[in-house]
Amino acid sequence: MYRNRNSNYPLYEVTEVKNLREMIELNAVRFAGNTAVSYKKDGNVVDVTFSEMKEQVDAFGTALCRLGLGDKHIAIIGENCFGWFYTYLTLLNTKGVVVPIDKELPNNETINILKAAECTAVVFTQSYEKKILEMKDSVHEITHFICLDAPKTKADNFYNAEYLIETGRQFIEEGDTCYISIEPEVEELKQLMFTSGTTGVPKGVMHCQRNLVAVINEAQKYLGITKCALAVLPYHHSYEATCGILTMYHHGMRVCINETLRTFLPNLALYKPTELMLVPLFVENIYRRIWAQAEEKGKAKILRKLIKFSNAMLKIGIDLREKLFGSVREAFGGELLVAICGGAPLKPEQYKFFYSIGITLLNGYGITECSPIVAVNRNEYHREGAVGLPIPCNRVKIKNPNEYGEGEILVNGDNVMLGYYKNPTATAEVFDDGWFCTGDIGKIDKDGFLYVTGRIKNMIVLKSGKNVYPEEIEEALSNIKYIGEVIVSASKDESDIEIALCAEIFPNADMTKEMGKEAIEAEIRKEISAFNEKQPNYKLIKKIIFRDEEFEKTTSKKIKRKYQ
Template sequence: MRELTVPPLATAPLVGGLADAVFDHAASDPGRVAFGRKDASGQWGEVTSREFRDEVLALAKGLLAQGVRFGDRVAVMSRTRYEWTLFDFALWTVGAQPVPVYPTSSADQVHWMLHDASVTACVVEHEDHAMTIGSVVDRLPLLKRLWQLDTGAVEELVAAGAHLGDEVVQRHRRAVTPESVATVIYTSGTTGRPKGCVLTHANFMFETDTLIERWEPVFHAKPGDEASTLLFLPLAHVFGRMVEIAAVRGRVKLGHQPTLTASALLPDLAAFRPTFVLAVPYIFEKVFHAARRKAEAEGKAGHFDKAVDVAVRYAEALEHRAFGEGPGPSATLRMQHQFFEKVVYGKVREALGGRVRHAMSGGSAMDRRMGLFFEGAGVTVFEGYGLTESTSAATANPPERTKYGTVGRPVPGTSVRIAEDGEVWLRGDNVFSGYLNDAEATALVLEDGWLATGDLGRLDEDGYLTITGRKKEILVTTSGKSVSPIVLEDRVRSHPLVAQCVVVGNNRPYIAALVTLDQEAVEHWLAMQSRAPLAPAELVRDPALEKEIRRAVIAANTLVSQAESIRTFRILAHPFSEEHGLLTPSLKLKRRAIEAAYAAEVDALYR
């Protein structure tokens, strides 16, 4: 199949903007709990629709009083927290355009984005962010205001606008149309400077309303309960931004968690108890590996591995039945599955808060076996695919027929085409209008309404899309063999001891790899062997560890031909980090930067 269009379920409203939902919900259902919010002591409280509307209105008055005007761009540099959502909707209420900035961005990155977007004001989370802005403020002549969340920015603005009447704000809100620019989101910049994607209110309304219409039943743990989700994705990323807007428009109780570490996230999942979650594969992998390490520490690794095998086979049987290819799980398999329900699967669900039965995954590819395990453990993970340029999801697995290992079918109202060279093209009302101040780059990716994604993929006979790589990342060996690194990297990375994997081999005689380690997993692995901790320099030379990583490489090589296989590898002492310019803020590998930083190690692979 080369092209597929799925008819639309939702259309963007002809009038209004994203902030209207806040005011409409407060009028129709003022007492509904719209948000969970942590207080200073760390306890979760509740914010109703009416209370949120009042906070948005008061903050919007303050923004107007401090000089923010219709069409102005205001940067927000923060981790994921309630105040970010409050500022988003207040800015949209007055017709301004938030420009999200990753909290880990460097001074040069911040300068580029704020300069390119002609930002006139900025909201930061804390003093470190303020200092980053301060270091480049002399080169930002349009920047007039800076507010800091941790020093009372909200209270300061509310006080500044207290003298304004509601009607002043409402006039601004009524001037917003679906075609108005909602935000400028900068791409993560794996190659070259980040580009500002211009997304309209209509883009987000179509995207979120479509997802709500098609997937709303899975937002609930059981029919009739209150839908809720804990947002821990960065709001600087289009995926997190889409979740924020969909929760407000879809009347889903929303909580915020600023830290992605297991020690911070897992307690909040247990306390907030969401009914569904939206995450990246990294989160599901962390939950899985943590559960296995715990089982191994208790001497039950074999028991856990048997439970995994049963879960995978059980889920595969369900998948085959959904596609008319089998009768479903056998009686024996159902009995085995029931046996492991309480002792293994229930504990895995507890790690996600206990109520989660459905989840959505995006941002990168999820291993098919990992998806099958969670399905067998009682959590259906709907994998999807999209870009900043497509306002997040352009494809997703449908609730009734999930095909693991794929990123699903086009979301309703979207078309997917596979070009002659295998590139994935997208078209729909969720596709952006272009890059800010860059007509040349826009012309390279937009043609007759089609977005050329730069990703390679294929559509199967059922219309499900599988992403096979990136055009710019295809490696060509000196023998002329073209190799897509993503399949190999994902399989190597699925080993519990591996943190990251970068496949190299462009203009080289064969394919090789650089591998980094998951420090927490390595410490557990050493402890289970009653071995003392090793320094990084010792670890990379440890024969037993090298044997484990070699197993991961051999497993990856079973997926490709001999000419495409990894011939040799090097274990690195330290992981790739954003701090050293080797990862984007969304944790994507910067391949060119990695190969440059480890040029000596790469050369050594070919001696």
Template structure:
């Protein structure tokens, strides 16, 4: 058994709650822009406030006033202290406003992914006993309405984006609470203590029905306070800003929200990544948060564009130089003179353009949700953009370990959150202890008892700690594949390497009880058309039409070979199948945070798995 801890850098308040932060900001930074609000319209460059598609600043004073107005409406509608209120929306300014308004009314926020099915909506709102729900649009309202008769506790449904001629949720709540005095909001804001629930976040449900993780105000204070203190240069008030495009309903998104308010720095929210390049150029953040797939897309898109312009070899040389430069920075002697000169040349030719794609001001990113990959981490570090990889779960209030900005160790998920402890059990499982860890699962004492032992949370992840306390995650206990020959295989290592190829969308390793390891592979449709043209195939080719094509099979085989290079021969993929369909959230194959639901995939593609072993 091995464990490591760091002393706390932030003193968690003995009492109080997260609404204290927005009142403090209004008092201490009244004119500081703490939010960026996107005016409805298409993405564009900064211009006159109010122009469609542009960003306008919201000061700390304005934000507090808008939160209080919405909170008054909730109070007037009958929301009581401790009541659960659902929030189902994409990531947007109103999400953050309503989250703090719910807390200001003394209630508890229950996030619902905007992609959730009606059945999932029913389960989350019903299990939590939500008395009200705020939804974004017509589709979300329809999902709630379809199950409302099975939600006896639900009394109110408000819609943020109302139809033509209708009034939206913010306007309704503001009007409803117009007669509620400020003193009432102040009283309600002070009701919740540090150890009272702030939110009930339902897990993604990779292994069954989602469980509601109860996270207290103390959990967020301990989490966000220590993150902000340890990463101070990333959270400079008046200088730094962060663009959030992760789901706000996910605990990682909530970390960004609360940490930004705690610092405070300016927070901008965008609902998806379809126009991410335009949004980055318009908002110009200094910090972004993402999952590895986002950074893989940035790299693969840049490489594909360079190849299309006939500059593929230059890009590859630049990438190799960036990686070598980053690796050399970690050595006592540092980069050689020749490497420094090459790096300087490529900085003008390639790296500067890539930084411009990220908005031009961005120096740091925090990546979580899955392993980033050592090569990709060194690439971004080498171009002057540090991606600090971290690790956490819903139960740990997001990050429970992360790489420090001044001593990152690429290939690891960093050191423990200051003030917490990471322990590696005798069987390799990662155990967590600290004030950020959740209280338990809502209405589920059996699951709570299984996950928490004497204050230690059993993550289910397998990992190692090095001599400096840097954590590496090597697999998942319940996902370990045992082949017919008795070999234990952790799928994540090889899957991440295969998926790093531009043409691969997803990869799932199979082989439990089988004679060898196989893989199911899906093709990235964004890159397939370009690949097809380059290889003399019809531009409108699909994965279905090309799944038996020799050139495509050879390309995928090279990706598999690269993945196999990371593992032993017994763990390597011997055969693979290209699937005719994608793994989608709608089909239940992946969670909103892009984690594979292996049991669902295995069931839906059972014939494809049999085909791997049939011969």
């Protein structure tokens, strides 16, 4: 188990690679017989070694080259699966471009991305085949449809990936080196990721291998990566693709694939991961589940006492967490040491709770345009409320800081994207003298820890001239146990001028069932009155709106901020 230190400590040693081809070749030697990926097939767990992964990638890549797709733009769509994993590694090592696409997008948005990315082929899971057929006539540019299972569609341009891999193996045995001999061009466009942003129109972010390799090499110097991870977040997301596939693969970690949200808890027990990559929504659900079960079993009071006792012992150098909280940690398989969270800030009580029972939550900060990692807390040097220290491959500065040291977060380094695909205007708008302008507001403390406090697009400018970052207030209000979700916006006068703050609230669904609508709304009003007593005048919540349904969310589970 990890213990937080008072000061930073030396970087972890990393065997650096120059490109992704070198990573696959190197791992096939140094981790040859170790398990790279575990997944379920027909109810049984299948383990694939690093040497077998190299053979799979080389065979698939050879087959794609023989089909004339070796230098094309190819999309991947579907749920997390072994096929997604090896396809991603394969396409990153062609002369072409990989385009991961969110399977939850409606057809019209997927069609727009396929066209904007100039895709020639699409690789998909069988569960997505129906949607592929619905879109097929709208994307005439797509010449090859490759199913990761046997496609149900019988057509000349529909292919079975498993059959292609077998033919690729045969070509290699006959001496074909069309794929294996490809020389990596680390500065060339290699990946197009279309941002899902909560406030704007998606844009195609261009990554080269230099961007991805920078994060792979440098993030590991800050993080003590363990031995086994359960892949939970969708692979199309930059965070999971770069960190959950590439970084874990480079480290020689066993990655176990989680199929759906329903299989998450059973898979924790099955695979017993030592590490997870999550978003705060997962953490929130797990946290609430633990306390709900403790209350149900009448053990909540003793759990609180044990946490208090354990924390007191930790302060004098005695770590009893493994002994005291073994039964609680069994809910995660019993071996979990660390969970790395990105996408939003962690709630303080959750950060403290998990550390108290022996599971370290490490908040990080990233953005797709930075491939995506910018900063992360370290296993044994982390700070509540901070998103961590900038990783070594990039520099971070605050533009035009205010009296509190807050300003726009700017990033410069090898992880920063090439730009937006065929959109020079949008690219120019986000660069300032070589620094990428994230659009996020933050500050850096005296020890170098980065804090994110809001988004420029969400900033509220009141009539008084005061700037308010709604995320800061939402984070505080979300600690009220009666509140499920909250968005803070501005109330406007007849001249459309922002004059005061309004909180739109979806109450905690479980507590609403237990207490009733009127009772829980009354409690929320009391809690917000108490909150207001501690705030300066410009941060007072002067209007409350209750809603009966959750807020609409993006596919990455962030609330769509269209309610302001």
